[in-house]
Amino acid sequence: MTWVHASLISSCIAFLIAPAVALADVPTLQSAIGNPDDFKLSGSARVRHEMLDGQPRAGFRSRDQELALRTTLFAEYHRNALRIGGELYDSRAYLDKPGSPLTTNEVNTLELVQAYVAADFKNALGSSTTLQLQLGRMLLNLGSRRLIAADDYRNTTNGYTGLRADLKAKGTTATLIYMLPQVRLPDDLPSLRSGKVQWDRESFDLQLWGGLIARPRTIAGATAEFSYYRLQEDDAPGRPNRNRDLHTVGARIIRDPKAGWWDFEAEGIYQFGSIRASNAAGAARIPVAAWFLHLDGGYTFAGPAKLRISVEYDNASGDGPGGRFNRFDTLFGMRRADLGPAGIYNAVGRANISTPGLRVEIAPTKRFDGFAVYRAMWLANRTDAFSTTGVRDPTGRSGSFAGHQTEARLRYWFVPGFLRGEINGVWLAKGRFLKTAPNATPTGDTHYLSTALSITL
Numbered sequence: 001m002t003w004v005h006a007s008l009i010s011s012c013i014a015f016l017i018a019p020a021v022a023l024a025d026v027p028t029l030q031s032a033i034g035n036p037d038d039f040k041l042s043g044s045a046r047v048r049h050e051m052l053d054g055q056p057r058a059g060f061r062s063r064d065q066e067l068a069l070r071t072t073l074f075a076e077y078h079r080n081a082l083r084i085g086g087e088l089y090d091s092r093a094y095l096d097k098p099g100s101p102l103t104t105n106e107v108n109t110l111e112l113v114q115a116y117v118a119a120d121f122k123n124a125l126g127s128s129t130t131l132q133l134q135l136g137r138m139l140l141n142l143g144s145r146r147l148i149a150a151d152d153y154r155n156t157t158n159g160y161t162g163l164r165a166d167l168k169a170k171g172t173t174a175t176l177i178y179m180l181p182q183v184r185l186p187d188d189l190p191s192l193r194s195g196k197v198q199w200d201r202e203s204f205d206l207q208l209w210g211g212l213i214a215r216p217r218t219i220a221g222a223t224a225e226f227s228y229y230r231l232q233e234d235d236a237p238g239r240p241n242r243n244r245d246l247h248t249v250g251a252r253i254i255r256d257p258k259a260g261w262w263d264f265e266a267e268g269i270y271q272f273g274s275i276r277a278s279n280a281a282g283a284a285r286i287p288v289a290a291w292f293l294h295l296d297g298g299y300t301f302a303g304p305a306k307l308r309i310s311v312e313y314d315n316a317s318g319d320g321p322g323g324r325f326n327r328f329d330t331l332f333g334m335r336r337a338d339l340g341p342a343g344i345y346n347a348v349g350r351a352n353i354s355t356p357g358l359r360v361e362i363a364p365t366k367r368f369d370g371f372a373v374y375r376a377m378w379l380a381n382r383t384d385a386f387s388t389t390g391v392r393d394p395t396g397r398s399g400s401f402a403g404h405q406t407e408a409r410l411r412y413w414f415v416p417g418f419l420r421g422e423i424n425g426v427w428l429a430k431g432r433f434l435k436t437a438p439n440a441t442p443t444g445d446t447h448y449l450s451t452a453l454s455i456t457l
Contacts, residue, residue, distance in 0.1 A: 026418055029457045040085075043073045048155075048343070048422075048452035054443045056347040056428055058390035061099035062443040066344050068093050068106060068155040074114070081121060087114035087139070091156045092195055101344060104184035106155045107192045111200055113159035113182070114138050125167065132166040137182070137202075140164070142175060143212050143225055144252055144267055146294070146333040146350065153336040153343065156184060160332075161202040176211035180204065181332060183236075205236040208331070210248075222255035222264070231331060240279040246288060246329060247273050257300045257308055264297040275325050290328040292316045292350055294338065298359070306363040311356070314338060318352025318381030327351055327384060340407055341424050345448040348405065349388040354378045367416060372408040377401075379433060386433060393437040403431035422452040 029041045051065045069092045076085035093106040116136030124131035139150035140160050150157045162179035180202035186192065210229035218224035233244040252267035271290040276283040298310025319327040330350040339355075340348040348355075357375030377387075382400040385392035407426040414421060428434075428446035435442075 026415070038077060038079055040076045040078075041074070043457040044071070044455060045457075046070045046452060046454040048450055050343045050345075050448070050450040052344050052446065052448045054428070054430075054446035055441050056345075056389050056391070056430065056434060056446045057101070058392075058439045058441065059099075060101050060441075061097065062441060064097070064100050064344050065095050066093050066100070066106065067095045068343065070155050081119050083116075083118040083120070085114060085116055085118070086112060086137075089113045089157060093155060093192075096193070101346070102189065102192055104156060104187050104192070105342065105346070107195070108156040108184045108200070109195045110197045111159070111184075112137065113157060113200075125169065129167065129169045132164075134164040135162075137161045138164065140177070140179070140332075142177075143214070143227055143250070144254075144265075144294075145337070146267065146292070147227070147229060147248060147250065147269070147331045148177075148208075149332060149334040151334050151336075151342065153334075153341055155343070158182070158332045159200060160208070162208075171217075172213065172215045174211060174213045178209040179207070181206050181208055201236075203236060205234045207232045212250075219253060220255060222253045225252040225254075226250070227252075229331065231329075235281065240281065242276045242279060242283075243285075244275050244329065245273045246271055246275075246331075248329075248331065257298060259300050259306065260302045262297065262299050263308075263310075265294065267294045268292070269328075271328060286323070286325045288326075289324045290317045290326050292328050292330070296359075304364055306361075308359075308361045310359045310361075312338075312359060313356045314350070315354045315380060316350040316352060316387075318379060318384035320381040320383055326381065340405065340426060341448065341450065343448075343450060345426055345446075347387065347389050347428070347446070348377070351387055352380050352384045353387045353402075354380045367413040368411070370408065370410040372406070374404070374406050376404055377431070382433075386437075389434070391434060391437045391440050393433070398437040398440075399432045401431035402433050404429040418456055420454045420456075422450075422454065424448075424450045424452075 029043055033041055048068045053063045055062045071090045074087040076083055089111050091108045096102045114137050116134050116138050118134040121131040138160055140148050141150055142148040159182035160179040165176045167174045182200040182202050184200050185198040186196050208231050212225055212227035214223055214225045216223045227250040229248045231244055231246045248271045250269040254265040255263045257263040269292040273288045274285045275288055277286055293315045296310050296312035298308050300308040316328040317326045319325055328351050335349045355375045355377045357373055359373045361371040363369040379386050379400040382396040383394055386402050405428050409424045411422045426448040430445055434440050
């Protein structure tokens with residue numbers, strides 16, 4: 001059975017079981033406990049089958065597949081201004097073989113990623129102001145989510161432990177954070193394959209702090225944002241690293257899509273600080289100078305199809321010769337919304353890439369939406385590894401063109417608000433660099449297909 005046949009079979013199964021589920025009276029967890037006013041209970045389950053051939057990343061199997069399962073359970077009690085909440089994630093993966101990229105991106109079993117106390121205050125800092133404080137373990141999605149996010153396409157998410165403050169005054173919002181990002185455990189291959197349960201670790205060896213401010217209707221009806229984050233990293237016991245000390249400053253302006261309107265977004269990020277030349281304790285420290293730029297402009301046509309066409313451009317710096325480290329670090333950002341799927345594809349991210357693209361999106365009904373994107377991809381620096389593939393030519397002789405990537409996603413609510421199906425596909429037509437670099441995999445073009453079913457309770 002080919003990988004295409006297997007994925008098509010899983011898609012057919014989704015369509016066959018949907019009518020049966022649609023006929024059932026499926027209650028939510030909230031309704032099952034009587035819809036109390038002071039308690040929220042919800043959950044989700046997702047099963048996704050992924051298949052890939054023509055591996056673009058160095059060091060992994062040329063053909064691969066994965067069955068990824070993710071289950072969540074969220075609960076929150078609230079009384080007056082006080083909220084107490086928690087969320088359990090259970091992420092597992094199957095069908096891996098020797099050479100499969102099985103990591104904590106795929107597996108993190110029975111982890112309490114959220115466990116917090118929060119309070120909401122009105123008029124805390126004057127009339128028409130609101131203040132929210134949250135302490136404990138939590139998920140974060142800040143600004144464009146290109147630096148700090150709770151990843152959703154990936155089978156595991158990013159968790160953070162610390163303090164968050166949100167202030168709103170006359171439309172302007174500000175968010176301040178001090179966090180210890182959670183390091184997912186266990187991270188050794190035997191434990192991941194066996195589904196071993198181990199509490200994720202947060203410590204002062206990895207600190208993240210800063211914030212952002214946003215003001216709506218600043219320029220041409222667009223929202224303006226300014227952000228600053230500091231990441232401070234030290235060696236943990238038994239876990240040496242490059243001791244990143246990064247300052248990341250960003251500015252963004254965005255006008256959201258609207259039928260019959262032009263929309264646009266521009267975000268620029270500059271990164272400076274220092275990093276060790278290697279994981280060795282005595283390695284020299286190198287100054288950092290890296291950057292990222294995202295531009296896009298689009299138009300949404302009036303009409304039932306809600307057709308939007310946009311052009312976009314992303315550039316993330318790569319490292320090169322000289323006395324500075326120039327490879328951009330996206331910190332804890334997502335990749336799916338801009339550059340491509342994670343999962344076992346995971347080849348294109350915000351590092352050493354220059355890529356213009358054309359995007360088409362439709363959402364003709366509340367049940368169905370889809371998009372397709374074409375992008376051409378170059379290395380920002382031809383001597384660094386291309387994006388997140390690990391493929392590199394230190395001499396630069398393999399050129400800078402990585403290839404053409406075409407991707408598409410289709411989603412459909414079989415049972416609105418309860419059961420949704422999703423199909424993602426990618427074709428990467430490899431360019432000269434991904435064909436001729438010294439450690440490039442000689443496997444031809446890359447094909448990736450995933451089919452998924454998600455249940456929301």
